[in-house]
Amino acid sequence: MGSIETSAPTCIKCKENASTLQIRSDNICQSCFCQYVTTKAVKRMETYKTRGSTKIAKKMLFPLSFGSSSACLLHILDQHITSQYKRMNRAAFELHVVHVDLYLDAVDRKGSAELLEKYKTRFPRHTYSSIGLEEALSLDTIDWSSLGLLYPPDVESEKPAIERLQHLIAAMPSATSKADILTTLLTRLLVSVAKKNDCEATIFGDSTTRLAEKTLTETAKGRGFSLPWQVSDGISTYGVAFNYPLRDLLKKELVTFSSMISPPLTKFIIRQEPSSHISASSKQTTIDDLMAQYFESVEENFPSIVANVVRTTSKLQPLTWEETNSCGLCGLPVSEGTDGIFGWGGDQNSDSRVNREHGEQGILCYGCSRSVNG
Amino acid sequence: MAPSICAICEVVRALIIRPKNHQKLCKACFIAIFEAEIHHTITTTSLFSPGDRIAIGASGGKDSTVLASVLKTLNERHNYGLDLVLLSIDEGIKGYRDDSLETVKRNAVQYDMPLKIVGYDELYGWTMDQVVEVIGKKGNCTYCGVFRRQALDRGAKMLGINHVVTGHNADDVAETILMNLLRGDLPRLARSTSIMTGDESSEVRRSKPLKYAYEKEIVLYAHHKKLDYFTTECLYSPEAFRGSARSLIKNLERVRPSAILDLVRSGEDMARLVPEAVTGISQCKIQKVSLSSADDEDTSGCGTNGRSGGGEMADMEKKLQADEDAVGREVDVTAKTSSDNDGLHTDAVLLKLGKKTGPKTKMVKKLTRQTLGTCRVCGYMSSQEICKACTLLEGLNKNRPKMEIEIDIKDEESSIPRIKMEGVVQAGG
Numbered sequence: 131m132g133s134i135e136t137s138a139p140t141c142i143k144c145k146e147n148a149s150t151l152q153i154r155s156d157n158i159c160q161s162c163f164c165q166y167v168t169t170k171a172v173k174r175m176e177t178y179k180t181r182g183s184t185k186i187a188k189k190m191l192f193p194l195s196f197g198s199s200s201a202c203l204l205h206i207l208d209q210h211i212t213s214q215y216k217r218m219n220r221a222a223f224e225l226h227v228v229h230v231d232l233y234l235d236a237v238d239r240k241g242s243a244e245l246l247e248k249y250k251t252r253f254p255r256h257t258y259s260s261i262g263l264e265e266a267l268s269l270d271t272i273d274w275s276s277l278g279l280l281y282p283p284d285v286e287s288e289k290p291a292i293e294r295l296q297h298l299i300a301a302m303p304s305a306t307s308k309a310d311i312l313t314t315l316l317t318r319l320l321v322s323v324a325k326k327n328d329c330e331a332t333i334f335g336d337s338t339t340r341l342a343e344k345t346l347t348e349t350a351k352g353r354g355f356s357l358p359w360q361v362s363d364g365i366s367t368y369g370v371a372f373n374y375p376l377r378d379l380l381k382k383e384l385v386t387f388s389s390m391i392s393p394p395l396t397k398f399i400i401r402q403e404p405s406s407h408i409s410a411s412s413k414q415t416t417i418d419d420l421m422a423q424y425f426e427s428v429e430e431n432f433p434s435i436v437a438n439v440v441r442t443t444s445k446l447q448p449l450t451w452e453e454t455n456s457c458g459l460c461g462l463p464v465s466e467g468t469d470g471i472f473g474w475g476g477d478q479n480s481d482s483r484v485n486r487e488h489g490e491q492g493i494l495c496y497g498c499s500r501s502v503n504g
Numbered sequence: 505m506a507p508s509i510c511a512i513c514e515v516v517r518a519l520i521i522r523p524k525n526h527q528k529l530c531k532a533c534f535i536a537i538f539e540a541e542i543h544h545t546i547t548t549t550s551l552f553s554p555g556d557r558i559a560i561g562a563s564g565g566k567d568s569t570v571l572a573s574v575l576k577t578l579n580e581r582h583n584y585g586l587d588l589v590l591l592s593i594d595e596g597i598k599g600y601r602d603d604s605l606e607t608v609k610r611n612a613v614q615y616d617m618p619l620k621i622v623g624y625d626e627l628y629g630w631t632m633d634q635v636v637e638v639i640g641k642k643g644n645c646t647y648c649g650v651f652r653r654q655a656l657d658r659g660a661k662m663l664g665i666n667h668v669v670t671g672h673n674a675d676d677v678a679e680t681i682l683m684n685l686l687r688g689d690l691p692r693l694a695r696s697t698s699i700m701t702g703d704e705s706s707e708v709r710r711s712k713p714l715k716y717a718y719e720k721e722i723v724l725y726a727h728h729k730k731l732d733y734f735t736t737e738c739l740y741s742p743e744a745f746r747g748s749a750r751s752l753i754k755n756l757e758r759v760r761p762s763a764i765l766d767l768v769r770s771g772e773d774m775a776r777l778v779p780e781a782v783t784g785i786s787q788c789k790i791q792k793v794s795l796s797s798a799d800d801e802d803t804s805g806c807g808t809n810g811r812s813g814g815g816e817m818a819d820m821e822k823k824l825q826a827d828e829d830a831v832g833r834e835v836d837v838t839a840k841t842s843s844d845n846d847g848l849h850t851d852a853v854l855l856k857l858g859k860k861t862g863p864k865t866k867m868v869k870k871l872t873r874q875t876l877g878t879c880r881v882c883g884y885m886s887s888q889e890i891c892k893a894c895t896l897l898e899g900l901n902k903n904r905p906k907m908e909i910e911i912d913i914k915d916e917e918s919s920i921p922r923i924k925m926e927g928v929v930q931a932g933g
Contacts, residue, residue: 154825306760346685350756350763354770358777410755417763420755428748432817434824435686442688446777475548475699475772476674476716476765478541496769500762 151386154433160390167379167387171206174363174375178223178331188223191329191370192256193230193320196245196400200335202384203376205395207333208253226327227253229260230316234292248398261323264291266315267298269322276458276492277502303504306416310351310501313418314460321368331371339381339429341374342439347421352471353497356462358448361440367448367462377440380433381426457495459502470499512537520728523720526761531728538725542713543578549699551711552667554585559665561656562590562611562619564604567671569611569733570722571714575669576615589663590615593655594623595648596631607734614732622659624651628897638900647900650892654884657708665708672712675719675753678767681774682749687820694778697771707885718764720757748817 138148141159143166149157153166178188192207194200207225214221229246231239243260250258266272267283268291274282279301283294302308324332336344341361348360359367366372376384388395409415429436454463471477474496494502508518510530518528522537529537546552560575562568572590579586592608595601605621612619625631628651635647660668677697684693695701702709714722726733756763878884879891886892 154828304760346682349681349685349770349774350767352762352766352769355773355777357774410758415759417756417759420752420759424748424752432821434821434828435817437828438688438820438824439685442685442690445690445779446774447779449776471762474769475545476769478544478716479537496766496773500766504762 153383164387164390167202167383168206168209170378171203171375172210174373174377175207175210175223175333177364177373185220187221188331189327189329190223190225191320191324191327191332192225192227193332193334194227194246194249195335196229196242196398197335197402198385198388198395198399199337199340199376199381201395201399202388203333203335204249204253205388205391207375208255211255225256225333226329227256227258228320228323229258230319231260231262232312232316234262234264234296245398245400252398259323261319262292263312263315263319264295266319267291267294269318271318271322271461273458273492276494279502302501305414306351306418307501307504309416309418310497311459314498318368318461321366321370324370329370331373334372334374335376336374337376337379337381337384338437338440339425341377341443342428342436343418343421343425345439345443346424347418348497350417350421351497352500353495355449355465355495356460356497357443358446359462361443362446363444367456378437380429380436382429455493457498458492459494459498462495464493464495468496470494471496471503472499520724523718523724523757524761524765535725535728538717538721539574539577539581542574542717543582545699545716546578546584546713551700551713552584552586554583555587556585556667557587557589557663557665559589559591559620559656559660559663559668560617561668561670562592562608563671564592564607564611564734565671566722566726566731566733566735567673567714567719569607569671569731570726571669571671572611572615572617573729573731574725575713576617588615588617589665590617590619591656591659591663591665591668592619592621593652593659594621594625595652596624596633598633601632604734607732610732620659620663622655622662624655627651627655627658628893630897630900635900647896650896654882654891654893656710657884660708666706667709667711669711669713671714673714673717673719673722674764674768675750677712677715677771678753678764679749681767681771682752686749686817690778693771694775697768697775702885716765716768718757 138150139157141147141149141162142156143158143162147159147161149159151158151160151163153163158166178190192200192204194204204225204227211221211224227249229242231242233239233242239262246258246260274284279298281297283298299308299311302311320332323329345357345361348354348356353360359372361374363373363377364371388399410420425436449463449465455466456462457464468474470493508528510516510518510533511527512529512533516530516532519531520529520534521527522529522534552558558575560568560572562572572588575586575588578584579588590608590612592605594605608619608621611617623631632644632648636644639647656668656670660666680696681693684690684696699713699715700709700711725731753764753767756767760766877886877889879886879894880889881894882891884891884893888895890898
């Protein structure tokens with residue numbers, strides 16, 4: 131970390147080393163910082179402690195995006211499992227690491243396959259697999275007819291899946307809708323991978339910042355109803371629990387952590403371009419982009435507000451409807467008698483309605499309906 | 505490019521791109537659909553009954569002017585049978601309110617509606633000009649907002665009316681939803697999304713018929729109907745930069761025009777997910793947040809000011825950090841306390857150590873169930889024992905005689921009312 135000035139304050143935790151970093155506003159040394167990050171994450175995994183005589187490790191799906199957060203979490207959990215083995219020759223859980231290829235281009239896919247190999251070499255203890263997002267098209271859990279598309283992706287099955295996925299995305303009315311449907315397909319694909327591999331939970335690497343971002347993104351996309359399933363630990367309607375062990379750590383803290391540990395994870399991480407250049411007037415800009423940009427700045431000056439958003443959202447309770455339908459696309463419960471973006475107080479005029487040309491549609495939730503209908 | 509034809513009448517050339525869904529419309533069809541949608545909102549929510557006397561909270565600004573105009577039109581067109589009255593609040597801000605009140609007075613003539621003006625001075629013994637003398641230019645919007653909400657209720661009561669409609673639009677509702685998420689205030693989020701607060705049994709009900717109307721469409725409507733409204737921003741808004749939530753909403757709208765409506769929908773759905781006994785709002789947060797946020801509907805009439813400025817976020821951040829520290833301290837008491845006076849601390853650390861965080865920790869888990877009751881002091885609707893207006897007034901009145909000696913007697917710090925302290929903090933931040 132370079133030379134330390136003699137006037138640098140002592141680490142507030144160990145009271146020995148000179149501090150080189152700050153957590154929120156506390157001065158702290160490098161080793162205490164790494165300790166802090168690790169403890170915060172591992173503490174969240176305590177639900178999966180070994181109890182009594184159970185010798186069988188629980189299987190967890192670990193989606194790896196190659197971003198800083200999931201790379202850090204893999205490192206932390208790898209160390210955690212390794213030390214459990216050292217201590218008692220067994221671990222509470224084992225990880226099935228999966229990378230979903232969102233890029234459809236062959237060159238990009240080659241790159242990510244090579245990167246995944248690097249991960250395997252560094253963290254050899256775990257099972258690895260990778261899968262293309264187009265696999266989501268063959269999921270029988272999605273009711274493709276509910277989209278009301280002229281050419282639903284499951285019909286033209288003679289065409290290559292990648293091409294059908296491109297068609298599906300191109301049919302979406304806006305950049306936000308495209309991003310939205312990609313996210314939905316990703317989630318559903320991960321759930322199916324988890325189930326196929328008998329994983330009882332999925333461990334996501336989302337940081338506090340990312341979860342806050344997600345909260346506001348989903349709210350702005352009309353998916354407020356879905357928040358309990360999107361940011362809370364343990365709850366999932368899909369029969370597989372979702373967990374977010376990094377929920378108490380800021381994005382910037384994880385970025386720092388990834389370069390602090392030895393050897394650093396820097397070469398394992400695909401950094402996203404800083405969102406500061408995003409302009410709301412571009413046609414390509416999505417609501418997700420705007421929120422990422424927004425929270426990047428909030429995190430800088432108001433980290434506690436970021437954390438507070440996540441804490442608050444976690445208090446929302448999922449509705450328990452007596453009779454529920456599921457959305458044909460995202461699969462989340464839809465309350466009886468609702469009709470996507472239609473048939474509520476804000477749907478005030480039938481003249482403004484988008485024509486639904488393609489006959490009867492299945493059930494969609496508000497958010498999916500908005501993405502499909504514009 | 506060939507001129508577009510109106511998407512609804514398919515006859516006249518389109519002149520307006522509808523902000524809500526980018527439909528191309530002619531002027532007449534835009535006005536018709538704007539009114540039809542508000543009629544739809546009113547009828548589907550059974551907002552009014554024939555014979556109702558309704559007070560329109562009128563500031564002279566675009567929202568309330570459009571509301572008055574549309575309600576008059578719809579009342580005549582659909583025979584609502586309503587008796588409409590304009591109700592204005594005179595905050596006592598020279599150079600601002602006296603001008604906008606002139607607008608309201610003209611509106612009263614234009615719409616042929618009776619007008620009642622209620623002044624802060626007669627209601628509270630303080631004009632906003634006087635409040636600002638004490639509080640300073642920052643943070644006074646809180647007072648104005650809290651006082652106004654109650655002033656409308658009191659004004660309505662004077663008129664014997666039990667239903668006040670306000671000009672809150674979809675942008676305002678969306679903004680409130682985002683703000684309350686950022687503030688972590690679920691009870692207020694839940695309440696702010698409903699079209700009506702209070703019910704038949706309440707002394708004064710409030711509703712917002714423009715809840716689903718986009719601000720941009722309100723401006724367009726006012727423009728095309730050539731309505732007479734007042735546009736100058738309030739004088740006491742030095743931090744009149746657009747609040748964090750508001751500018752975010754404007755960007756969201758640009759990226760996806762439906763976003764405002766989608767936010768409103770999310771808010772309505774989330775209101776049903778808020779657990780009945782909402783936990784986790786510490787007592788200190790309640791005081792702070794409720795003081796700084798005026799009320800559910802925020803400070804309509806001040807437009808963009810005072811609710812989401814950087815100052816408020818900075819205060820909130822400090823507050824939350826103090827809470828976190830307090831919690832942290834309770835958990836690992838051993839971690840620090842010794843060797844604190846080695847002189848190496850930064851200002852920030854010193855400042856934090858100086859804060860008394862001890863007693864707060866105990867209250868963190870306190871349950872807060874909010875129910876609507878009446879204020880013990882003034883008897884008006886309030887979810888707390890003493891309503892916000894009375895709490896603020898108490899601070900103001902305490903402050904009045906103390907002002908002069910404050911500078912001389914330094915060790916009386918502890919007895920200087922909170923409100924004054926906040927003013928200092930805000931001015932510093």
